[in-house]
Amino acid sequence: MSQNTAVKQEESKRPVSRKDMTALQWTLKEMKRNYLGYLFLAPFYILFLMFTIIPVVLSLFICFTHFNMLEPPKWIFLDNFIRLFLEDDIFLICVKNTLIFAIVTGPASYLLSFFVAWFINELPPKIRAVVTLVFYAPSIAGSVYMIWQTLFSSDAHGWVNGTLIKLGLIDTPIHFFKDPTYMMPLCIVVALWCSLGTAFLSFIAGLQTVDRSLYEAGAVDGVKNRWQELWYITLPVMKPQLMFGAIMAITGSFNFGGIVSALCGDPSTDYACHTITHHLGDYGGARMEIGYSSAIAMILFFMMVGANQLVQKMLAKVGQ
Amino acid sequence: MAKKLRVINHKVVLNRSAGGDAGITFFLSILGVFMFLPMVYAVMQAFKPLDELWIFPPRFYVVNPTTKNFTDLFRLMGTSWVPFSRYIFNTILISVVGTLGNLVFSSLAAYSLAKIKFPGREFFFQTIVLSLMFSSSVTGIVQYLIFAAFKWLDTYLVVIVPVFCSTLGLYLMKQFMESSVSDSILESARLDGASELRTFFQIAMPMVKPAWLTLIVYSFQGLWSGGSSAYIYSEELKSFSYAIGQILSGGLARAGAGAASSVVMMIVPIFVFVISQSNIIETMGSSGMKD
Numbered sequence: 001m002s003q004n005t006a007v008k009q010e011e012s013k014r015p016v017s018r019k020d021m022t023a024l025q026w027t028l029k030e031m032k033r034n035y036l037g038y039l040f041l042a043p044f045y046i047l048f049l050m051f052t053i054i055p056v057v058l059s060l061f062i063c064f065t066h067f068n069m070l071e072p073p074k075w076i077f078l079d080n081f082i083r084l085f086l087e088d089d090i091f092l093i094c095v096k097n098t099l100i101f102a103i104v105t106g107p108a109s110y111l112l113s114f115f116v117a118w119f120i121n122e123l124p125p126k127i128r129a130v131v132t133l134v135f136y137a138p139s140i141a142g143s144v145y146m147i148w149q150t151l152f153s154s155d156a157h158g159w160v161n162g163t164l165i166k167l168g169l170i171d172t173p174i175h176f177f178k179d180p181t182y183m184m185p186l187c188i189v190v191a192l193w194c195s196l197g198t199a200f201l202s203f204i205a206g207l208q209t210v211d212r213s214l215y216e217a218g219a220v221d222g223v224k225n226r227w228q229e230l231w232y233i234t235l236p237v238m239k240p241q242l243m244f245g246a247i248m249a250i251t252g253s254f255n256f257g258g259i260v261s262a263l264c265g266d267p268s269t270d271y272a273c274h275t276i277t278h279h280l281g282d283y284g285g286a287r288m289e290i291g292y293s294s295a296i297a298m299i300l301f302f303m304m305v306g307a308n309q310l311v312q313k314m315l316a317k318v319g320q
Numbered sequence: 321m322a323k324k325l326r327v328i329n330h331k332v333v334l335n336r337s338a339g340g341d342a343g344i345t346f347f348l349s350i351l352g353v354f355m356f357l358p359m360v361y362a363v364m365q366a367f368k369p370l371d372e373l374w375i376f377p378p379r380f381y382v383v384n385p386t387t388k389n390f391t392d393l394f395r396l397m398g399t400s401w402v403p404f405s406r407y408i409f410n411t412i413l414i415s416v417v418g419t420l421g422n423l424v425f426s427s428l429a430a431y432s433l434a435k436i437k438f439p440g441r442e443f444f445f446q447t448i449v450l451s452l453m454f455s456s457s458v459t460g461i462v463q464y465l466i467f468a469a470f471k472w473l474d475t476y477l478v479v480i481v482p483v484f485c486s487t488l489g490l491y492l493m494k495q496f497m498e499s500s501v502s503d504s505i506l507e508s509a510r511l512d513g514a515s516e517l518r519t520f521f522q523i524a525m526p527m528v529k530p531a532w533l534t535l536i537v538y539s540f541q542g543l544w545s546g547g548s549s550a551y552i553y554s555e556e557l558k559s560f561s562y563a564i565g566q567i568l569s570g571g572l573a574r575a576g577a578g579a580a581s582s583v584v585m586m587i588v589p590i591f592v593f594v595i596s597q598s599n600i601i602e603t604m605g606s607s608g609m610k611d
Contacts, residue, residue: 027439036516037438044429045444047485050466052451055459069461116351119344122336129597131348133590134356140541140589144582147362159361162378193355198538202492205530209500226336240495247491251452280457290461297458304453 063294073291080295091296093271094279097184098254098300101275102307104188106253109195110245116196117203118230132204139197148190149263152176177264180272187260187273194259195252199245206241210234236319246311254304257281276300365579366390373575389580396567396577402556404563411560414476415543418483422539423532425484430493431520435506445494448487467551478551483543489535496531497524533596541589561585 021029031038063080065073084091120131138144151159154175161173176182210233218233235242257277260266264273267282276296284293365373367385397404432438433445463482467473472481501524509519525532548559564585568578 030437030439034436034438037432037436037441040428040432040436040516040520041441041444044425044485044490047425047481048448048451048487051463051482051485052454052459052487053447054466055462056451056454058462059458112351116348119348129594131352132597133593134352136593137359137586137590138355140537140586140593143545144359144362144586146582147358147365150365151358151361156376157374157378159378159380162376166377193358196355198488198492198534201534201537202495202531205534206496206499208530209496209528226340237499240499244492244495247449247452248488254453255455277455277457280455284457284460294458297455301454305450308453 059294059297062291063298065291066289067291067294068288069290070288076291080292081299083292084295084299090271090274091276091279094274094276097272097274098256098276098303100184101188101191101256102250102253102303105191105195105256106249106307108192109252110199110249112192113196113200113245113249114203114242117200117207118234121204121207135196136200138194139200143262145190145194145259146262148186148193149177152186154178178269180270183264183268183273187263190259190263191253191256197248197252199248202241202244202248203238206238207234210237232319239315239318242315242318243312246315247308250304250307250311254300254307276303362579362582366576366583368576368579370576373579389576390584392574393567393577393580393584396574397563400563400566402558402563406556407558407560407563410476410557411544414479414559415540417476418480418543419536419539421480421484422486422489423535426486426490426535427493427525427532428520430490430497431524433490434494434497435501435503435524436516448490452487452491464551473551474553474557476552476557479543479549483539486539489539492535493528493531496528500531501527529599533599537589537593537596540592544589545585 062073064075064077066076066079067073116135120128120135123131153159153161154173154177156162156165156173158173158176160176161170164170165173174182176186214233214237215229218229223229223232255277257275260268260273260275261278266278267274276299280293280296280300283289283296361380364380364382366389367387368382369384369386369388372379372382372384400407433441464473467478470477472478505523506519509523510516514522545561546559548562552558564581568574568581
């Protein structure tokens, strides 16, 4: 009897068939039935609308205008984009640098975060906590990467220069963060040094929520080694975290710029490490060409969306 | 539970080759040294007396450790015209309120996007993911106008409120809600008459504990080391990290205090991290309650 009423309740809650009503009717009914969903989302989404959606939509409009904050925006349609690609030599350098940073640090930091998290996961809990701290510490402490500035300082008191001079390998200190030959590789090393951040933590947390009985079942079903276990059991279960990590790696590597400004200065020597983010800040913050900088942001946005599409396609193949 | 885990671990170990274990240990050790040495150097610097900081040839380790750099830093703190405790209070207030708000707002929204099947949720989620890829430096001007319209300029609100709608936290929570909270448990709780809010708090949230502990660490750390904004003009509303930055702009003579400050700045986030990690380890045993 009680089962019967439960079934009835279920029927009254859920339409028997979607075909009985028009799409609009069905949608309205579903909206009403799940109104709590909107209520739960509302506090977040209202603020999100105000502080993100509205500014983004406005800058979508502004990127087709000439706007300097003093005069009203003037519609110039594609001129900003034409100028970017045909007249702005520095922009093309920025695109090149950004792509180098993104292609090197993006995948490297992603794979590093995942594999370190996966390796650590099998350690006993106490040891794992310590090892996690060792790997996560560089990204926990704000601007501690400035220690690289001290290590690679351009005078003889910098540890690297001092040691090289003492060993007789060089006579005069190398200006590591002012010499284009060293700047890019060093910035990449520092970026990787503090790349085990939020994605790394989410991988560790994700690995801990994997149901252990799956491994047991896998061992019975003939999983032979850790790599098979990884590919057929762990990775498919971890897909939501893998997607999160991918977004983190993409946004982190394409927006790369903070470390460069701190270590090499902004702009860096010969624009050797100038990225799109720097160019954007230059025009938006210093030169007050808001229309132009919105156009730059738009291009960066589409680069990231493209990278994300590519990565999602690759992630869809995981575990197959 | 603990016993069962160990047995399972034992079985897992059967699938592991000794060579692989050795290779992984080697790889982790090399990487660990690379990660850890600069941190050690940062701490060493903080305890070096001035003559060791500028010695030639430079030494990695400290010979005569001193706490003078720290006392110098605290003395410098004491000379600011806004009492230093005020900066610390500001940072703690901003970090705690911002992190809590971020946690509550994004967990609720993540639960609704992942587990309540309302029309339009895919659209809402896609706008959030896409916004993650939009450079935040362009949206600053419009944000400024919105702050100005609300008369929020020069208050804590300009720092705290935007954190409440941090898309990163929402995305993280949503991914975990999707993977670790099974629909059947929620469905049975609903059939038993639990309200949606209760299902959220008592069933979904405990199951994604590792996720929200991660969110707390990441959000707190961001606010702790930043915590100020270009839209806060009053000195007495500014943050700890801002004040430290001011002290350090004093140049070479303050190199020692500067080294000490980077140690001071990282102590609290590391403390928060260690507490959350020990909690994650505790929850491990209970994650088997899924079925």
